[in-house]
Amino acid sequence: MAKVVIISGSATVKSRLDGVLERIETKVREADLDVQTIKVRDLPPEALIYGQFDHPAVVEANQLLEESTAVIIASPIYKASYTGVLKTFLDLIPQKGLEGKVVLPIAIGGTISHLLAIDHSFKPVLSALGAYLILQGVFVQDTQVERSEDGYKLDADIVPRLTSAAETFIREVQLRNTQAQPSIGIVSV
Numbered sequence: 001m002a003k004v005v006i007i008s009g010s011a012t013v014k015s016r017l018d019g020v021l022e023r024i025e026t027k028v029r030e031a032d033l034d035v036q037t038i039k040v041r042d043l044p045p046e047a048l049i050y051g052q053f054d055h056p057a058v059v060e061a062n063q064l065l066e067e068s069t070a071v072i073i074a075s076p077i078y079k080a081s082y083t084g085v086l087k088t089f090l091d092l093i094p095q096k097g098l099e100g101k102v103v104l105p106i107a108i109g110g111t112i113s114h115l116l117a118i119d120h121s122f123k124p125v126l127s128a129l130g131a132y133l134i135l136q137g138v139f140v141q142d143t144q145v146e147r148s149e150d151g152y153k154l155d156a157d158i159v160p161r162l163t164s165a166a167e168t169f170i171r172e173v174q175l176r177n178t179q180a181q182p183s184i185g186i187v188s189v
Contacts (some may be wrong), residue, residue: 002069002177004028006037008084009075014039016145017074017108019152020138020162024072024106027166033173036064040089048088058092065093070102070173071131073122077109081121090125099130102176104136104169108145115139133172138165 006025010017021037028035038061040048047055065071074084105122107114126134140162144155153172154162 001032001034002173003034003036003064003067004070004072004173005091006035007070007071007073008037008041009073009083010041011041011083011085011087012076014147015076016140016142016147016152017076017106019145019147019154020106020140020158021072021074021110022152023154023159023162024104024166024169027163028072028170031170031174033170038070040083040085043089048051048085048092051088051091053092061089062097065097065101066114068101069177070104070169071098072104072106072169072188073106073126074106075122077107077114077117077121080114080117082107082117085183089183090129093129095128096130098126098132100132101130101178102133102135102169102172103131104135104165106140106165107137108140110138110141110142112139121184132176135165135168135172138162 008021025035033041047058073148103126104117106120123134138161140158144158146153
């Protein structure tokens with residue numbers, strides 16, 4: 001079974017980003033893919049700030065990434081870039097730590113002017129980490145995700161784009177997983 005890791009770069013508990021990721025994760029799980037989540041905010045701050053590559057939580061997170069077929073990376077956008085807490089984690093991923101992986105970037109921001117952050121912030125670092133295929137990302141405006149006591153309500157305009165991105169991601173993961181499987185040959189005697 002293909003393994004997917006979701007990296008959430010939100011520093012906030014109950015972030016609107018969580019609502020977006022819940023939708024994507026549900027679609028990915030429906031495709032019978034194994035999903036694990038790394039919430040960077042839950043990693044020990046001292047490990048992130050001091051660059052402790054050997055911290056058990058960092059080692060465990062990097063092990064999840066190493067064993068994965070694909071990654072969904074998501075972050076709020078502040079000042080035209082992903083969060084600082086996500087940056088501290090990305091710095092702890094080994095060089096070529098995303099080698100051979102399909103990656104779907106997702107961003108949420110206050111205004112449409114943050115749309116290009118996916119291309120200008122995410123893609124260069126994902127490429128430097130060796131991502132095999134960086135899919136077209138999805139940008140969501142804060143106003144398209146409503147928080148409530150029951151969870152999150154997504155604006156009708158964003159649901160089809162998230163669904164389409166999830167379906168493309170799933171197709172690519174399944175294709176990549178099939179290509180990675182050893183072929184079984186029939187030997188005639």
